[in-house]
Amino acid sequence: xxxxxxxxxxxxxxxxxxxxxxxxxxxxxxxxxxxxxxxxxxxxxxxxxxxxxxxxxxxxxxxxxxxxxxxxxxxxxxxxxxxxxxxxxxxxxxxxxxxxxxxxxxxxxxxxxxxxxxxxxxxxxxxxxxxxxxxxxxxxxxxxxxxxxxxxxxxxxxxxxxxxxxxxxxxxxxxxxxxxxxxxxxxxxxxxxxxxxxxxxxxxxxxxxxxxxxxxxxxxxxxxxxxxxxxxxxxxxxxxxxxxxxxxxxxxxxxxxx
Amino acid sequence: xxxxxxxxxxxxxxxxxxxxxxxxxxxxxxxxxxxxxxxxxxxxxxxxxxxxxxxxxxxxxxxxxxxxxxxxxxxxxxxxxxxxxxxxxxxxxxxxxxxxxxxxxxxxxxxxxxxxxxxxxxxxxxxxxxxxxxxxxxxxxxxxxxxxxxxxxxxxxxxxxxxxxxxxxxxxxxxxxxxxxxxxxxxxxxxxxxxxxxxxxxxxxxxxxxxxxxxxxxxxxxxxxxxxxxxxxxxxxxxxxxxxxxxxxxxxxxxxxxxxxxxxxxxxxxxxxxxxxxxxxxxxxxxxxxxxxxxxxxxxxxxxxxxxxxxxxxxxxxxxxxxxxxxxxxxxxxxxxxxxxxxxxx
Numbered sequence: 001x002x003x004x005x006x007x008x009x010x011x012x013x014x015x016x017x018x019x020x021x022x023x024x025x026x027x028x029x030x031x032x033x034x035x036x037x038x039x040x041x042x043x044x045x046x047x048x049x050x051x052x053x054x055x056x057x058x059x060x061x062x063x064x065x066x067x068x069x070x071x072x073x074x075x076x077x078x079x080x081x082x083x084x085x086x087x088x089x090x091x092x093x094x095x096x097x098x099x100x101x102x103x104x105x106x107x108x109x110x111x112x113x114x115x116x117x118x119x120x121x122x123x124x125x126x127x128x129x130x131x132x133x134x135x136x137x138x139x140x141x142x143x144x145x146x147x148x149x150x151x152x153x154x155x156x157x158x159x160x161x162x163x164x165x166x167x168x169x170x171x172x173x174x175x176x177x178x179x180x181x182x183x184x185x186x187x188x189x190x191x192x193x194x195x196x197x198x199x200x201x202x203x204x205x206x207x208x209x210x211x212x213x214x215x216x217x218x219x220x221x222x223x224x225x226x227x228x229x230x231x232x233x234x235x236x237x238x239x240x241x242x243x244x245x246x247x248x249x250x251x252x253x254x255x256x257x258x
Numbered sequence: 259x260x261x262x263x264x265x266x267x268x269x270x271x272x273x274x275x276x277x278x279x280x281x282x283x284x285x286x287x288x289x290x291x292x293x294x295x296x297x298x299x300x301x302x303x304x305x306x307x308x309x310x311x312x313x314x315x316x317x318x319x320x321x322x323x324x325x326x327x328x329x330x331x332x333x334x335x336x337x338x339x340x341x342x343x344x345x346x347x348x349x350x351x352x353x354x355x356x357x358x359x360x361x362x363x364x365x366x367x368x369x370x371x372x373x374x375x376x377x378x379x380x381x382x383x384x385x386x387x388x389x390x391x392x393x394x395x396x397x398x399x400x401x402x403x404x405x406x407x408x409x410x411x412x413x414x415x416x417x418x419x420x421x422x423x424x425x426x427x428x429x430x431x432x433x434x435x436x437x438x439x440x441x442x443x444x445x446x447x448x449x450x451x452x453x454x455x456x457x458x459x460x461x462x463x464x465x466x467x468x469x470x471x472x473x474x475x476x477x478x479x480x481x482x483x484x485x486x487x488x489x490x491x492x493x494x495x496x497x498x499x500x501x502x503x504x505x506x507x508x509x510x511x512x513x514x515x516x517x518x519x520x521x522x523x524x525x526x527x528x529x530x531x532x533x534x535x536x537x538x539x540x541x542x543x544x545x546x547x548x549x550x551x552x553x554x555x556x557x558x559x560x561x562x563x564x565x566x567x568x569x570x571x572x573x574x575x576x577x578x579x580x581x582x583x584x585x586x587x588x589x590x591x592x593x594x595x596x597x598x599x600x601x602x603x604x
Contacts, residue, residue, distance in 0.1 A: 001493070074490065106488040106489055106490070108488050111481060111485060111600065112602055113600050113601070113602060174536075175536075176536045176566065223602075224600075224602070225484070
């Protein structure tokens with residue numbers, strides 16, 4: 001489920017590539033005083049991901065922009081929506097906006113046999129853990145986290161995002177339903193890497209790290225109901241890590257909308 | 259526009275359709291405050307009207323590019339609620355002048371050929387005076403639908419979900435009708451719903467319902483529950499068991515087959531503890547007995563069972579494979595056909 005937020009710019013401002021933690025701050029501000037506030041910083045994914053403020057680029061006062069917030073937890077989106085309705089000021093760093101409207105979008109990849117394309121609207125953070133490094137023979141002789149890079153080839157990326165989604169599946173969906181690594185077959189039929197880049201990101205107050213990010217276009221063909229649920233979960237939670245900072249946000253290509 | 263064969267269906271069918279609903283509102287009552295779920299106050303069971311089910315089916319037909327007459331204003335590509343004249347013209351592609359030049363029988367055929375939902379569920383056709391005149395006297399004012407469902411009830415008493423009861427309206431969306439908004443809502447913790455319906459071959463003659471239409475129902479109902487319940491208040495619906503018993507004997511049907519499927523009191527959790535499909539076990543003993551008694555009248559049992567259902571047969575809890583086996587034992591190996599909803603041999 002997604003919340004589409006219509007914004008109006010209140011001043012001229014340049015684009016801000018370091019918006020991630022500022023936008024996250026506005027969302028957590030909305031959750032203050034709600035039961036979700038207690039989950040802040042507990043190390044578990046809370047289960048939301050968001051797009052950048054689009055269209056990207058410099059803005060002038062009165063320009064219209066939008067942002068999407070996705071989550072598999074309806075109550076969480078409801079809590080955010082309640083705050084957005086009561087407090088329409090939406091200031092992201094030096095970019096002041098006002099919330100004009102909110103809408104709920106129900107996104108679905110389609111029924112079994114449907115083919116389509118998902119694209120990452122924000123960069124994907126994929127961390128390769130020890131199990132992945134061992135399985136795929138990736139040698140890294142320092143203690144820093146290993147982020148996926150093209151030199152590691154596609155297999156570890158594919159495995160790491162499936163493992164990550166499995167973890168979210170176990171957290172947000174009923175136990176009796178099989179997750180992405182419980183079934184045969186990959187999430188996507190084609191993984192097209194568009195680009196990789198690194199970005200300094202403020203992950204917590206005063207802590208900035210360089211994340212290695214990649215942008216992708218994924219083709220899919222829905223195999224069955226399980227696969228449909230896995231892909232819809234990826235749309236709700238984002239793929240890879242650091243979703244709470246907005247990374248890994250997926251969009252279904254408009255041409256595939258039906 | 260859809261095409262259909264003109265041969266009316268000749269066999270009667272009895273349909274039993276079970277689906278469950280987790281943390282959602284299976285059928286809001288628009289006359290109540292905050293669209294409360296319909297509940298039979300005497301028995302405590304959830305109620306879902308046939309109109310709700312038909313709306314899912316019509317919306318799925320629309321998504322499948324089958325022509326439909328009774329369109330959903332929130333899905334149709336127009337801003338204002340259209341008149342019945344406009345609905346007629348939209349589904350047939352005929353304007354008033356063209357209608358005027360055709361005789362009543364030809365217009366009726368054109369209408370039924372294109373309006374798939376009318377072939378199933380019938381329609382009342384009251385048009386403006388001028389349009390009525392153009393249609394001529396040969397065009398019936400009403401089509402009785404050969405496919406009829408009773409109101410469905412849950413197999414157990416239901417509990418209203420309390421956490422989200424007091425949700426205030428937080429969004430005033432200009433496109434709220436299209437996308438759904440956060441508003442006050444009431445939900446049920448869980449409801450296992452059982453629908454019962456009849457395909458009447460006698461009434462089928464008046465709407466040209468074909469055997470292709472009836473076969474389409476077998477996947478349409480399953481897919482409609484999967485695809486038309488993605489909105490906020492309906493997310494959480496899952497089709498669990500579909501059975502269409504097609505009779506070979508003219509004008510015969512059992513009529514009580516649905517009563518033979520109930521929650522197994524011993525193997526299921528208590529009504530207040532039910533939360534998802536793993537808590538429920540269907541007892542099908544009564545159904546299998548009725549089926550065996552009627553085996554001589556039955557031509558084919560079409561079945562689609564979700565792999566998550568649990569079934570109690572003779573006191574033993576088993577899965578859908580055993581149900582299929584027991585169906586074959588009741589009516590004969592060749593008289594049971596498993597439905598491949600997506601044509602993928604799932």
